Every structure is written in C-alpha cells, then in structure tokens.
Amino acid sequence: MKIALALESFDPQSGEMEALAFEFARGLLRLNHEVHVVAQHFSKAGSEIPIVPHRIGSSRSPLRRAAAAEAKLRPLRADVVHDLGITWYADVFSSRDGSALGEQQRQLADAAWWARPFKRMVIRRSPRRRQQAELAIRQLDGDDSIVLAPSQMVARDYCVIHDLAPERVRVVHPGVDIKKFSPHIRKLRREAVRRRLGIxxxxxxLLALADDYQQGTWHVVFRALRRLSGKRVPAHLVVVGDRRVTPPQRLVDRFGLAENVTVVGPIDDRLPYYAAADVLLVPTRYAPFSLSLLEAAACGLPSITTQGNGAAELFTDGSDIHLFDGGAADLADRVERFRDSARAERMGLAARRTAMKHPLDRSFSQVVATYEEVATARARAVRNDGAVLALEHAAGSDFVHRRAA
Structure with a gap:
C-alpha cells in the first residue's frame, strides 16, 4: 500500500508520539509498504530510512499548518492517509492530545468554583485555543474517517463530547518495546546512575519526566515532598526533560527543597533513569495515554498517577500501580508505601507482567489492520462507482438506440 503519515515532527527524539510514529514507519517499510511522511521537521534519523519526505513550512497557526499539510497530501493519492494531529485531510485520525475539549472540561472541573469564569474567559479569548478547537472539530467532522483513540477514556470523550458514532472510534492502546525496556537494565545500571546523582x-x-507534567502539577509534587521531609522520609526527586517544561529553580527554592530536587535537563535515553528510580510520578490532570507508564512498567518500575491518565486503565490500583486523588497528602502517602522494599518489588514484578500484555507489535498490527480495512473499503467503492457508470453508459446507449429506431 501507499501510506501517508502526517505529523508535526518526524523525529524520534521529539516526544513519545514522534518516537512511536518513527518506529511505526520503520515497521511499515519492513512490510514493503511505500511510506510518505508530511511534516514540518525531519531529523537526521528520519532521513536515514527510505521514506518519501514532504516538508511543510513552519507555522504557529494550527489552521495554516493543517491547510499546508492538506495541500501536500491531496496530490499523493495515497491508499491510506493517517493524520497524527496536524490536519483535517485523512482516512485515519489519531492525536497525542486526545480530546482538546475533554481536556478543557477537566481543567474547568479541577479549578476552584470562583476561578472557573476566569478560566472560561481565557480559553475563549485565546486565539490559539480557538484555532485548536476549530481544528479539532474539523478533524472529527464527517462520517468517513476512522478515529483511533489511545484509551477508553479518550474514546468516551470522542463519543460523548464530540458526538461521534461509536463505530467510527477504535481503541488502540500504544505498545512498548518489551525487549528494550526490561528489568535487566535495573540490575546493570541502577547503582552507577544513583552514584552519579549522589543518591x-x-x-x-522519585522520577519525574517533565513532558508528563502540566502547569500546576509541580506544586502538588513539591507539597508532597515537603510533607515527606517533615516526616523524615528520605526522598529525592529527579526531573529529566526539556528545560522549558521543568520546574524553575525559584519554585524549588520557594518550597525549601533545594536539597531534595535534582533537575537533569534534556536527555536522549530514559532507560538509565528508569533503572535508578524507585517510583515514577505522573500526577497529570489529563493525559490521553502516558507511554512512560508502560515503559517504566516494562522495566519493573512501578508508578503513581491519577484516574485522569488514560494509560492507568491498563493497570490495577494497589497491585501494579498506585492511583492517587490528585492531592499532595495522598501522593505523599502513596510514595511512603515504597519504603517497604518487598512490597515495592512485588508491585514492580506485577507491573512488568502487565506491560508484557501490551507489546509494540500488537498495537502495530491493530493499526495496520485498520489501514487494510480502509483500503478495502476504498477499492470496493471504486468498483461500485465503476459498475454504476457502466450501467449508466449502457442505459444511455440503449436509449439512443431506441430513439434511432
């Protein structure tokens, strides 16, 4: 098949979705599909595999970017177009952001009652927010495209908030490379990494991946850390990721946690930190699917997150994960339970067993099956159109023949 993928950046180092898209493209190439990629940015790694790149100009406007992607995609006449969140021209749609309207509703619900009118005003007056909402509506409009949801939570948002027909929505949980992310890495690298960090x-x-955090969630973690410090529970937070989303040092200092927080900054490889950590913290208010939960679980590292994380639906609270209520007190209580090393080890083993049920090739096969469904339906439609034209032509010829007689 001739398959076109559309996304913002074809760079496995840009984020979780980009890394998955890169591996997905490689998988399609191994199956001898012709793969075209439409994106604003291509990394060196992207140029080293035999895709056909189509670069679009950089734009801060989601609508202009969507139109530019459509202009590149239409002439390709691909068997399947899969949009990963940047345009409205697609046979298959998926987005790492899930439902933008669902996220906005949760933000309003989480806000204090007196702050909700102000938050609504900010959302309505933000040009970028308005454009994102318009793009989301156009992406989900129509009856033809198939919408892939990364979790049941997002699928419900699509059906309830966006009023999509359930038969258009398919849940495909992202998978994890269970060979790359494995408990053996903890045995090999744990002590060396902790020694380098001085822990x-x-x-x-406590490991925090900055990309998993939203504005305000750092305060929850820092208040929990301060509670643990007050109870003399030895705990140290290590933050890795882009410095644009890591907590500013002044915030760390304001909470009096300079001795309890280490900000590492950008990294190319999460594995050493999964190896060193005792628990992964993902205190998100809304996340369609945090792949980091599966990666950590595959390494035998348990996590703490909330019900607002779509990936949490794969786990069982208290068995292979801890779910907290979003407050600092409950988070501190969940962290403290990891002082029981035997209990923590049991949870890590259970997390690994859960991750092994969701290998990367499983989700890959589900998406490819969706592509084949789209291509088959398109071929059937072409045949039906051809048959209708043939009948119309035959009927027209018969009419002309009778007139001549």
Whole structure:
C-alpha cells in the first residue's frame, strides 16, 4: 500500500508520539509498504530510512499548518492517509492530545468554583485555543474517517463530547518495546546512575519526566515532598526533560527543597533513569495515554498517577500501580508505601507482567489492520462507482438506440 503519515515532527527524539510514529514507519517499510511522511521537521534519523519526505513550512497557526499539510497530501493519492494531529485531510485520525475539549472540561472541573469564569474567559479569548478547537472539530467532522483513540477514556470523550458514532472510534492502546525496556537494565545500571546523582540506597528516588507534567502539577509534587521531609522520609526527586517544561529553580527554592530536587535537563535515553528510580510520578490532570507508564512498567518500575491518565486503565490500583486523588497528602502517602522494599518489588514484578500484555507489535498490527480495512473499503467503492457508470453508459446507449429506431 501507499501510506501517508502526517505529523508535526518526524523525529524520534521529539516526544513519545514522534518516537512511536518513527518506529511505526520503520515497521511499515519492513512490510514493503511505500511510506510518505508530511511534516514540518525531519531529523537526521528520519532521513536515514527510505521514506518519501514532504516538508511543510513552519507555522504557529494550527489552521495554516493543517491547510499546508492538506495541500501536500491531496496530490499523493495515497491508499491510506493517517493524520497524527496536524490536519483535517485523512482516512485515519489519531492525536497525542486526545480530546482538546475533554481536556478543557477537566481543567474547568479541577479549578476552584470562583476561578472557573476566569478560566472560561481565557480559553475563549485565546486565539490559539480557538484555532485548536476549530481544528479539532474539523478533524472529527464527517462520517468517513476512522478515529483511533489511545484509551477508553479518550474514546468516551470522542463519543460523548464530540458526538461521534461509536463505530467510527477504535481503541488502540500504544505498545512498548518489551525487549528494550526490561528489568535487566535495573540490575546493570541502577547503582552507577544513583552514584552519579549522589543518591544513596536508603533514599527513595522519585522520577519525574517533565513532558508528563502540566502547569500546576509541580506544586502538588513539591507539597508532597515537603510533607515527606517533615516526616523524615528520605526522598529525592529527579526531573529529566526539556528545560522549558521543568520546574524553575525559584519554585524549588520557594518550597525549601533545594536539597531534595535534582533537575537533569534534556536527555536522549530514559532507560538509565528508569533503572535508578524507585517510583515514577505522573500526577497529570489529563493525559490521553502516558507511554512512560508502560515503559517504566516494562522495566519493573512501578508508578503513581491519577484516574485522569488514560494509560492507568491498563493497570490495577494497589497491585501494579498506585492511583492517587490528585492531592499532595495522598501522593505523599502513596510514595511512603515504597519504603517497604518487598512490597515495592512485588508491585514492580506485577507491573512488568502487565506491560508484557501490551507489546509494540500488537498495537502495530491493530493499526495496520485498520489501514487494510480502509483500503478495502476504498477499492470496493471504486468498483461500485465503476459498475454504476457502466450501467449508466449502457442505459444511455440503449436509449439512443431506441430513439434511432
């Protein structure tokens, strides 16, 4: 098949979705499909595999970017066009952001009652927010495209908030490379990484991936850390990721946690930090699917997150994950439970078993099956159109023949 993928950046280092898209393209190439990629940015790694790149100009406007992608996609006449969140021209649509309207509703619900009118005003007056909402509506409009949801939570948002027909929505949980992300890495690298970070064996190392955090969630984590410090629970937070989304040092200092927080900054490889950590913290208010939960679980590293994380639906609270209520007190309580090393080890083993049920090739096969469904339906439609034209032509010829007689 001739398959076109549309996304903002074809760079496996840009984020979770981009890394999955890159591996997905490689999988399609191994199956001898012709793969075209429409994107604003292509990394060096992207140029080293035999895709056909189509670059669009950089734009801060979601609508202009969507139109530019459509202009590149239409002439390709691909068997399947899969949009990963940047345009409205597609046979298959999926987005790492899930339902933008669903996220806005949760933000309003989480806000104090007196702050909700102000938040609504900010959302309505933000040109970028308005454009994102318009793009989301156009992406989900119509009856032909198939919408892939990364979790049941997002699928419900699509059906309830966007009023999509359930038969248009398919849940495909992202998978994880269970060979790359494996418990053996913890045995090989744990001590060396902790030594480099200056964290001793008795201290709980709490890992935070900055890309998983939203504005306001740092305050929850820092208040929990302060509670733990007050109870003399040895805990140290290690933050990795883009410095544009890591907590500013002044916030760390304001909470009096300079000795309890280490900001590493951007990294190319999460594995060493999964190896060193005792628990992964993902205190999100809304996340369609945090792949980091599966990656950590595959390494035997348990996590703490909320019900607002779509990936949490794969796990069982208290068995292979801890779900907290979003407050600092409950988060501190969940972290403290990891002082029981035997209990933590059991949870890590259970998390690994859960991750093994969701390998990367499983989600890959589900998406390819969707492509084949689209291509088959398109071929059937072409045949039906051809048959109708043939009948119309035959009927026209018969009419002309009778007139001549």
């Amino acid at each position: 001793d064996a008795r201290t709980l190392l």
